[in-house]
Amino acid sequence: MSDPSKPAKKKVSARQATAGSAKPLAVTAPTLAPLGMDTDALLSDIQRHLAYTLGRDRHTAATRYRYTATVLAVRDRMMERWKATHAAYYQADCRRGYYLSLEYLMGRTLGNALLNVELEQQTSEALRQLGLTMEDVVEEEADAGLGNGGLGRLAACFVDSCATLQLPVTGYGIRYDYGMFIQKIKDGFQVEEPDHWLAYSMPWELERREYIQRVKFGGESEFYEDEQGDVRVRWVDTKDVLAIPHDVPIPGYRNGTVNTLRLWRATATEEFDLAEFNAGDYTAAVRAKSAAENISQVLYPNDKSENGKELRLRQQYFLASASLQDILRRWIKEHGADFTTFADKNVMQLNDTHPTVAVPELMRLLMDDYRLGWDDAWAITTKCLAYTNHTLLPEALEKWSVPLFKSLLPRVLDIIFEINARFMRQVAYRWPGDGARQARMSIIEEGPVPHVRMAYLAIVGTFSVNGVAELHSRLLQEDLFKDFHALWPQKFNNKTNGVTQRRWLGLCNPRLSAAITETIGAGWATDLSQLKKLLPHAKDAAFRKRWREIKRANKAELAAVIKHDCGVDFPLDALFDVQVKRIHEYKRQLLNALHVIHLYDRIKRGDTKNWTKRAVLFGGKAAPGYAIAKLIIKFINNIAAVVNTDPDVGDLLKVAFVPNYRVSLMEKICPATELSEQISTAGKEASGTGNMKFMINGALTIGTLDGANIEIREEVGDEHFFLFGNTTEQIEKLRPRYKPQTVIDGDAALKRVIQLIKSGHFNQVEPGIFDDILGTLTSWGDYWMVCADFADYVKAQERAAQLYQDQERWTTSSIINTATSGKFSADRTIEEYNRGIWKLDRVVALPVS
Numbered sequence: 001m002s003d004p005s006k007p008a009k010k011k012v013s014a015r016q017a018t019a020g021s022a023k024p025l026a027v028t029a030p031t032l033a034p035l036g037m038d039t040d041a042l043l044s045d046i047q048r049h050l051a052y053t054l055g056r057d058r059h060t061a062a063t064r065y066r067y068t069a070t071v072l073a074v075r076d077r078m079m080e081r082w083k084a085t086h087a088a089y090y091q092a093d094c095r096r097g098y099y100l101s102l103e104y105l106m107g108r109t110l111g112n113a114l115l116n117v118e119l120e121q122q123t124s125e126a127l128r129q130l131g132l133t134m135e136d137v138v139e140e141e142a143d144a145g146l147g148n149g150g151l152g153r154l155a156a157c158f159v160d161s162c163a164t165l166q167l168p169v170t171g172y173g174i175r176y177d178y179g180m181f182i183q184k185i186k187d188g189f190q191v192e193e194p195d196h197w198l199a200y201s202m203p204w205e206l207e208r209r210e211y212i213q214r215v216k217f218g219g220e221s222e223f224y225e226d227e228q229g230d231v232r233v234r235w236v237d238t239k240d241v242l243a244i245p246h247d248v249p250i251p252g253y254r255n256g257t258v259n260t261l262r263l264w265r266a267t268a269t270e271e272f273d274l275a276e277f278n279a280g281d282y283t284a285a286v287r288a289k290s291a292a293e294n295i296s297q298v299l300y301p302n303d304k305s306e307n308g309k310e311l312r313l314r315q316q317y318f319l320a321s322a323s324l325q326d327i328l329r330r331w332i333k334e335h336g337a338d339f340t341t342f343a344d345k346n347v348m349q350l351n352d353t354h355p356t357v358a359v360p361e362l363m364r365l366l367m368d369d370y371r372l373g374w375d376d377a378w379a380i381t382t383k384c385l386a387y388t389n390h391t392l393l394p395e396a397l398e399k400w401s402v403p404l405f406k407s408l409l410p411r412v413l414d415i416i417f418e419i420n421a422r423f424m425r426q427v428a429y430r431w432p433g434d435g436a437r438q439a440r441m442s443i444i445e446e447g448p449v450p451h452v453r454m455a456y457l458a459i460v461g462t463f464s465v466n467g468v469a470e471l472h473s474r475l476l477q478e479d480l481f482k483d484f485h486a487l488w489p490q491k492f493n494n495k496t497n498g499v500t501q502r503r504w505l506g507l508c509n510p511r512l513s514a515a516i517t518e519t520i521g522a523g524w525a526t527d528l529s530q531l532k533k534l535l536p537h538a539k540d541a542a543f544r545k546r547w548r549e550i551k552r553a554n555k556a557e558l559a560a561v562i563k564h565d566c567g568v569d570f571p572l573d574a575l576f577d578v579q580v581k582r583i584h585e586y587k588r589q590l591l592n593a594l595h596v597i598h599l600y601d602r603i604k605r606g607d608t609k610n611w612t613k614r615a616v617l618f619g620g621k622a623a624p625g626y627a628i629a630k631l632i633i634k635f636i637n638n639i640a641a642v643v644n645t646d647p648d649v650g651d652l653l654k655v656a657f658v659p660n661y662r663v664s665l666m667e668k669i670c671p672a673t674e675l676s677e678q679i680s681t682a683g684k685e686a687s688g689t690g691n692m693k694f695m696i697n698g699a700l701t702i703g704t705l706d707g708a709n710i711e712i713r714e715e716v717g718d719e720h721f722f723l724f725g726n727t728t729e730q731i732e733k734l735r736p737r738y739k740p741q742t743v744i745d746g747d748a749a750l751k752r753v754i755q756l757i758k759s760g761h762f763n764q765v766e767p768g769i770f771d772d773i774l775g776t777l778t779s780w781g782d783y784w785m786v787c788a789d790f791a792d793y794v795k796a797q798e799r800a801a802q803l804y805q806d807q808e809r810w811t812t813s814s815i816i817n818t819a820t821s822g823k824f825s826a827d828r829t830i831e832e833y834n835r836g837i838w839k840l841d842r843v844v845a846l847p848v849s
């Protein structure tokens with residue numbers, strides 16, 4: 001099959017395609033001259049876009065339009081590289097990877113794009129000539145908040161690393177009209193507002209209607225005999241939805257590669273419009289049309305699975321089906337409908353169970369649409385798919401009711417049942433007569449309403465199951481998935497998370513990056529382990545002084561933001577103590593809040609000898625339906641109101657809750673943070689990634705032995721980490737006999753804290769509102785063991801406070817934290833995914849110009 005729009009394909013061996021062999025692939029020359037990368041060329045393009053593409057003149061050109069014109073000028077400069085990258089992949093006929101994720105928390109794109117395609121200086125100068133600063137323009141861009149938290153941001157860091165490592169990986173996701181809600185704080189309470197991030201256009205994306213896919217819903221399975229006399233199944237009487245791809249360029253770091261993030265938008269099919277409208281029922285037609293378009297309307301704002309919402313299942317299937325059809329379309333275009341080598345050439349990583357319906361969907365497409373038999377289809381499916389788990393909380397494991405599945409995806413459910421029937425035979429063979437184990441391991445959970453267990457479907461249908469930190473992966477094997485581990489030990493592996501240092505050091509902390517580059521060179525941008533070359537400089541007093549000055553300048557910038565957003569003054573000589581993340585009981589913002597009350601109580605009692613000033617910052621969104629999490633926000637805000645206005649406290653302690661925590665805010669917070677709060681109940685935080693961003697930027701961590709904290713402490717060394725709390729094993733041993741009230745009674749400081757809350761000190765005009773907080777801590781058993789860890793936490797905080805008084809030693813520890821953070825680069829993580837799971841060759845596209 002030849003496509004005139006593509007250059008003739010040349011077979012290239014994996015060796016040639018691998019960059020190490022240094023022979024870049026020749027790509028058909030672009031027909032147009034490459035665009036100039038100098039300031040003048042850029043400036044004239046920005047002006048051209050402003051005048052012609054956007055039709056503005058000097059009087060109507062608000063900063064917003066100058067931002068858009070700037071993006072268009074920059075995007076133009078990525079276009080040839082983008083096409084060349086895809087031409088190179090096509091010519092190399094390389095094995096390809098796909099990342100399937102319901103979430104991509106991209107944040108802003110402009111700064112990152114400029115950094116990666118090396119246009120920062122020129123753009124800054126061009127904007128100056130237009131009378132603007134880079135900051136003015138960057139601040140015009142809305143965050144692309146298409147994710148809840150860690151899992152979504154991880155996907156964003158991963159696509160950045162894949163492009164930087166020149167791996168042929170495409171990200172697939174959903175282009176939600178509304179991203180993560182905007183959080184306002186009113187009277188201390190969280191109020192959610194819609195995030196219409198597309199309101200002012202999205203100049204980075206390219207709609208590609210030529211690759212529209214059709215996704216089926218509803219209807220029923222029908223058996224029929226085909227022309228060859230074979231009995232086959234088809235899915236009929238469906239209500240279809242169209243998936244329209246919107247491609248976002250993902251530039252690698254200064255390497256000529258531009259990969260693709262393909263986000264699907266849902267629209268109604270045309271014939272569905274016509275049929276319904278012609279039938280005369282106008283309102284029904286409009287309803288049906290908007291039901292179809294609903295699918296990509298809004299991101300679910302829950303970071304733990306919310307069971308049973310039909311629209312969520314529609315979203316999951318929409319993503320899985322559109323993406324797999326797109327992958328098969330590309331395959332057929334390049335190889336014809338012969339699937340013998342499909343599994344050698346394609347691998348798809350499932351970001352948690354959210355896209356796991358891809359397992360039966362790939363089976364369905366191969367069998368129903370391409371006539372493969374069960375065994376061949378199963379061999380391909382289980383060779384192509386791999387699954388990453390992101391949670392240890394059993395209540396967060398996704399389940400879908402069988403009746404709901406049946407009404408929405410009847411044909412897909414048939415296939416799940418068949419997968420399970422065959423799997424149950426395997427279990428029975430391995431453990432004969434062990435009915436309890438069969439029931440335990442079944443993909444279908446029996447009960448009054450049977451449910452599909454998505455994690456089990458994911459384990460059965462993939463060749464690799466990984467956790468996201470060493471402890472998490474071990475606990476998956478020993479605990480949550482132990483039966484499956486016993487059956488298939490070789491499937492299980494660990495891939496410790498990482499973050500991209502381009503955004504999380506280079507872009508967000510220009511002062512520190514410049515100092516690091518001056519000291520050890522620029523190699524850290526693509527090899528974070530080079531930061532260890534900073535270690536000897538920790539002993540250099542002049543370097544330490546510079547390090548401190550940088551931190552202080554970053555603190556001043558953050559303090560201005562806190563003043564603006566919260567009206568609170570953070571003193572620059574205070575220890576900046578930060579906990580920003582989703583609000584969740586297991587993350588224990590309450591423990592931090594209790595410590596703040598303890599400090600306040602000490603001040604009130606005059607116990608301030610050797611005091612270290614502290615500025616405590618909280619931030620994070622609560623799921624709109626998570627009542628206790630929302631109450632914790634109110635609690636923190638009320639504590640802040642009391643502490644910040646008490647004349648006895650003054651500068652000794654300040655507390656703020658910054659509204660609307662998001663990617664672009666973390667870019668201002670992490671460079672200024674000195675103490676990073678990573679205080680989850682041991683065994684509950686799968687990994688954490690904020691912890692890594694703080695470490696890279698020189699914060700010291702106060703943390704439990706949980707998730708990646710363990711590996712952070714291993715890297716930095718015990719003496720540069722404030723460890724506290726029960727371990728996972730201790731927690732589980734303690735749980736059966738745990739009585740929080742006994743702990744409170746035995747700890748005078750905690751007792752006073754609880755008494756202050758009980759007395760209504762933080763809710764003088766709002767009687768009783770914190771009763772449920774007291775309830776969780778005391779009468780309801782304190783499931784998250786806040787009281788159990790309080791005393792040890794206070795001691796660790798005291799160690800931090802004392803170390804801070806010795807600024808030379810603190811700075812030394814800070815430098816050592818940055819210097820030993822190399823492991824936490826997403827580049828290392830992606831190299832491990834690639835070596836252990838994906839096995840892709842690096843493909844180098846010829847640089848344009």
Ligand code: 26Q
Nearest residue numbers: 150151303304305306390468685686687688689
């Ligand atoms: C599922 C079904 C229905 C509705 C919502 C959801 C849903 C959405 C988002 C469930 C979970 C999430 C997000 C989970 C998440 O962010 N987990 C975090 O992943 C990080 C990256 O691996 C880890 O570092 C964190 O420890 C983990 O909490």
